[in-house]
Amino acid sequence: MKTHARQFNESARHYTADLHHRNLIQKALDGYYVKRDEFKSRFQSWPDARDLAAEIKWEAVNHLDRYLDEFVSRLEARGTKVFWAPDAQAARDYIVGVAQQHKVRSVIKSKSMTAEEIHLNDALEKNGFEVVESDLGEYIVQLRREPPYHLVFPAMHLTRRQISDLFHDRLGSEPTNHPEELTMIARRVMRRKYCEADMGISGANFAIAETGMISITENEGNARLTTSLPKIHVALVGIEKILPKLSDLALFLPMLATAGAGQSITCYNTLYGGPRQPGEADGPTEFHVVLLDNRRTELLADAEQRDALHCIRCGACLNVCPIFKNVGGHSYGTTYQGPIGSVITPHLRGLQDWKHLSQASSLCGACTETCPVKINLHHHLLHNRRNAARARPAPLESLLQRGFVFVMRRPGWYQLAARLGRLTQPLQRLIQGTVLDPLRAWTKTRSLPSLAEKSFRDWWRERKAP
Amino acid sequence: MVQVLERLGHTVDYPEAQTCCGQPAFNSGYWDEARAVAERQMTVFRDAGVVVIASGSCGAMVKVFYPELFRQHPREKEARVLAAKTFEFSDFLVNQLGVLNVGARFPGRATFHDGCHALRELGLKKPPRRLLQHVQGLELVEMKEAETCCGFGGTFAVKFPMISTAMGEVKCASIADTRADYVISNDSSCLMQIQGILDRQGKSTRTLHLAEVLART
Numbered sequence: 264m265k266t267h268a269r270q271f272n273e274s275a276r277h278y279t280a281d282l283h284h285r286n287l288i289q290k291a292l293d294g295y296y297v298k299r300d301e302f303k304s305r306f307q308s309w310p311d312a313r314d315l316a317a318e319i320k321w322e323a324v325n326h327l328d329r330y331l332d333e334f335v336s337r338l339e340a341r342g343t344k345v346f347w348a349p350d351a352q353a354a355r356d357y358i359v360g361v362a363q364q365h366k367v368r369s370v371i372k373s374k375s376m377t378a379e380e381i382h383l384n385d386a387l388e389k390n391g392f393e394v395v396e397s398d399l400g401e402y403i404v405q406l407r408r409e410p411p412y413h414l415v416f417p418a419m420h421l422t423r424r425q426i427s428d429l430f431h432d433r434l435g436s437e438p439t440n441h442p443e444e445l446t447m448i449a450r451r452v453m454r455r456k457y458c459e460a461d462m463g464i465s466g467a468n469f470a471i472a473e474t475g476m477i478s479i480t481e482n483e484g485n486a487r488l489t490t491s492l493p494k495i496h497v498a499l500v501g502i503e504k505i506l507p508k509l510s511d512l513a514l515f516l517p518m519l520a521t522a523g524a525g526q527s528i529t530c531y532n533t534l535y536g537g538p539r540q541p542g543e544a545d546g547p548t549e550f551h552v553v554l555l556d557n558r559r560t561e562l563l564a565d566a567e568q569r570d571a572l573h574c575i576r577c578g579a580c581l582n583v584c585p586i587f588k589n590v591g592g593h594s595y596g597t598t599y600q601g602p603i604g605s606v607i608t609p610h611l612r613g614l615q616d617w618k619h620l621s622q623a624s625s626l627c628g629a630c631t632e633t634c635p636v637k638i639n640l641h642h643h644l645l646h647n648r649r650n651a652a653r654a655r656p657a658p659l660e661s662l663l664q665r666g667f668v669f670v671m672r673r674p675g676w677y678q679l680a681a682r683l684g685r686l687t688q689p690l691q692r693l694i695q696g697t698v699l700d701p702l703r704a705w706t707k708t709r710s711l712p713s714l715a716e717k718s719f720r721d722w723w724r725e726r727k728a729p
Numbered sequence: 730m731v732q733v734l735e736r737l738g739h740t741v742d743y744p745e746a747q748t749c750c751g752q753p754a755f756n757s758g759y760w761d762e763a764r765a766v767a768e769r770q771m772t773v774f775r776d777a778g779v780v781v782i783a784s785g786s787c788g789a790m791v792k793v794f795y796p797e798l799f800r801q802h803p804r805e806k807e808a809r810v811l812a813a814k815t816f817e818f819s820d821f822l823v824n825q826l827g828v829l830n831v832g833a834r835f836p837g838r839a840t841f842h843d844g845c846h847a848l849r850e851l852g853l854k855k856p857p858r859r860l861l862q863h864v865q866g867l868e869l870v871e872m873k874e875a876e877t878c879c880g881f882g883g884t885f886a887v888k889f890p891m892i893s894t895a896m897g898e899v900k901c902a903s904i905a906d907t908r909a910d911y912v913i914s915n916d917s918s919c920l921m922q923i924q925g926i927l928d929r930q931g932k933s934t935r936t937l938h939l940a941e942v943l944a945r946t
Contacts, residue, residue: 272889279895289899585878589895623889625882625896626756628849648758656759664759671748671766704887708894709925723731723743 267596268619274594275623284420285589291419292582298525299579305527306517316518317637320573323472323505327563330472330505331554337475341537343550350557351381357553358383358464358497359390365495365549367392367462373479373486374398375466376414376576377499377555380598380611383464394464395456397485399449406433412592414599415523415578420591453485463493463547467500468575469515473508476536477552480519480529487533496547498535501555503572515575522635523577562610568643571607573636580630580640586623595620602630606643614651621647678720685714730783730818730940733831737822744773752790755798756883764798771795771807779825780815783940785847785916788817793850817847818940819915823856829863835945836866839937840909842900842923843876844916857915857939864942874903881922897926904934915939 278284303309323330335345348354362370370392372378384394384405396405400417404410406429411417418426423440430436436448465486467477477498479486490496506515512532520526538550562572581587581601592600597608597620605620621644630640652660670676696706705711731741751766770791774780782788792812799808822828841861847853861869880886880896887893900923904912912927912934914920920936927934 275889276891279891285895285899585880585896585899586892589892589899622885623892625845625878625880625885625893627845627878627882629845629876629878632849645756645758648756649760650758652758653760660757661759664754664757664762667749667754668762668765671751672769674746674748677748704890705925708890708929709897709922710928712921712924720743720745723745 267616270596271590271594271619271623274596275590278591278594279589284591287420287422288588288591291416292588295525295582299521299582302517302521302525302527306521312514312518313635313637316514316635317570317573319506319511319514320575320636321570323507324503324563324569324572327502327505330507331502333472334470334475334505335552335554337472338537338552339475341475341540343475343537343552346551346553348553348555348557351555354381354499354553354555354557355383355386358499358551359386359392361495361497361549361551362387362392362462363390365461367495369393369395369456369460370462370464371395371397371456371460371489371493372401372464373466373481373489374401374417375464375499376411376598377466377501378464379411380557381499381555383499395453395460397453397457397483397489398481399446399483399485402449402453403429406430410593410598412600413578413581414576414601414604415581420593457488457492460489460493462495462497463489463491464497464499465490467498467504468519469506469512470500470504471506471509471512471534474534474536476509476534477504478506478512478516479533479535480516480531481533482524482526482530484531487531490533490535491546494547495549495551496535496538497551497553499553499555501557502559503574518635519575519577522579522633558611562607565610567646568606568610570636570638571603571610571640571643573638574603574607575636576603577635579633579635583629583633585625585627585629590623602640602644603638606638606640606647609647609651614647615655618647618651621645621651678718681714681718685716688714730781730944732944733822733833733940734781736832737826737828742777744777747773750787750790751798752787752794753883755790755794756885760798764802767795767798767808768804771804771811774811774815775807777814779821780811781818781821782815783818783915783938784918785817785844785851785853786918788815788820789846789850791815792817817851817853817915819847819856819860820851820853823859829859831860831863831943833863833943833945834865835942837910838868838870838908839911839913839942840870840872840904840907841875842872842879842904842912842914842919844914844919845878847915848876853915857913860939860943861913864945867942870907870909872903872907872909874900877903879919879922881918883918886922893922894926897922901926901930901932905932910934911942912936913939913942 306312346357387394396402403418412420427438430448431438468480469478516532517528520529539546539548580603584601587601597604609617624644626641628641694700700706734741751763755763792815795808795812799805879900880893924936
């Protein structure tokens with residue numbers, strides 16, 4: 264089996280060489296930057312809004328025990344069934360169990376990265392349940408049998424033409440280049456599925472402790488249908504989604520829309536507080552909330568990186584990340600792509616297997632600069648690197664680092680090394696860029712500057728000499 | 730840098746025992762090794778009044794990361810003292826000395842590249858530009874991707890050369906759009922990356938360090 268690191272390298276090599284793909288992603292994001300900045304400027308003060316959002320999430324995450332209890336007790340008071348899932352397996356088993364118990368025939372699902380994280384669709388399908396994604400982008404990647412490309416824009420890597428071809432092949436529709444027509448094709452299929460489905464699965468953007476409600480944000484109205492038409496609604500919620508107060512949404516809803524999609528507010532924002540209550544005419548008869556830990560508590564225990572749990576999954580860090588833009592979302596091989604994925608995946612799925620993502624960064628800090636809840640993303644990449652090297656130092660790299668220390672603590676050796684470099688450079692020039700070149704990793708695609716004939720130190724000495 | 734500082738009437742010393750700030754080890758995750766190298770610089774610069782660094786990256790290492798590296802270490806206080814008296818070159822000129830015009834003359838069309846460490850760790854967006862705006866004969870034009878990383882990133886450049894090069898290509902395309910003759914920055918490593926790609930593309934655009942421009946009269 265290929266290691267995750269090798270897979271990442273191979274995929275990154277493929278995508279960085281694909282100029283068409285790189286341009287497609289860049290172009291898609293150019294429009295986002297314009298709208299994001301427009302709506303950022305409508306905040307009285309975006310920097311103050313970030314400070315406040317970070318403070319609120321800090322409060323929620325650092326008192327998670329209290330807020331989760333409050334959230335659950337209020338939900339249960341209105342007849343919601345809450346399941347605490349310690350890991351992905353437990354969450355899958357519970358949800359499959361609910362489906363089996365109610366002899367569910369088909370499942371409709373709105374967008375949920377947490378469901379991607381636990382591979383819920385696979386589990387349901389293996390147990391004989393049909394699952395249909397109702398978010399258009401998710402539906403498209405589901406038809407292509409591939410994971411979402413981006414945690415907010417799952418199908419951003421596809422052109423209209425590709426989507427038309429896909430619908431033609433899988434749904435038998437006529438080819439078209441119009442987004443409206445493409446949407447209508449999907450809509451016709453989906454409407455039937457909503458009516459057939461007897462179970463709707465959703466995620467949650469926020470979990471409000473004060474009122475015991477989940478908040479779902481969407482642009483297509485699909486989540487409303489998914490959660491209200493079928494007789495059972497199951498919401499899968501990561502424990503870090505907590506917000507203390509209902510009024511916190513006044514900040515977080517516009518902030519998520521602005522940072523995530525360059526919108527002032529997302530089209531549909533809905534709160535769900537329980538199943539159909541006595542006297543109510545509609546809504547699901549059963550409402551299950553599955554609270555997922557899946558190693559989030561390990562991140563919670565790490566004081567240095569705890570703020571990674573502030574994440575509201577807006578995807579803003581992906582959109583500004585030069586690594587993401589050049590290697591693309593599928594190269595990561597993770598549920599969560601981009602900087603936030605590189606930070607948390609080692610915690611969720613194992614440091615040694617996923618440390619390469621923390622290394623595959625120039626540490627430019629664009630992610631930290633843009634993050635609406637002020638997660639110290641690029642410094643956490645450094646922390647992951649340190650933790651990985653400390654737990655299992657790579658033999659060759661340790662040796663090189665020890666050599667580095669030896670030379671850098673001895674100015675005489677340092678100067679000797681510089682002199683050797685100047686002496687050997689003409690030889691290196693002869694083999695530059697070839698397989699013999701020890702500096703090939705650099706010189707294959709880039710020239711190397713000549714070392715100055717005179718070092719600064721020599722210049723300094725001559726200048727000082729009387 | 731020495732010439733500019735002396736022109737402004739300052740006394741410059743260069744402790745010959747100095748080597749590297751330790752960033753390569755730090756960024757690779759080898760913090761014990763980085764500390765061993767950093768300790769040496771802390772000793773070398775102990776008596777300096779002010780330390781001026783011609784690199785935003787090395788500057789950020791000393792100013793931002795030394796305090797983190799030495800957190801709860803016997804030499805933490807010393808690390809903080811060195812951090813407080815260390816400045817990147819443009820930061821020192823503009824924010825410490827209040828100097829904008831260093832009396833430089835440099836004819837040509839140039840664009841400025843923000844090194845990530847200078848920009849985001851040290852917050853130095855304006856100082857280098859203000860200095861360049863006062864250089865006689867220099868036409869400064871902004872590129873669209875001024876704040877986008879050039880892709881160098883230390884050992885990242887050789888551990889992930891394909892990603893690093895792709896990032897550099899994005900940068901160089903933006904530079905080409907400005908039709909500038911020169912790319913100026915306050916970080917030599919970014920300039921090595923940018924020049925390396927410009928050369929391979931057969932472009933005549935030259936990279937220059939901020940100090941090289943400010944030293945010309």
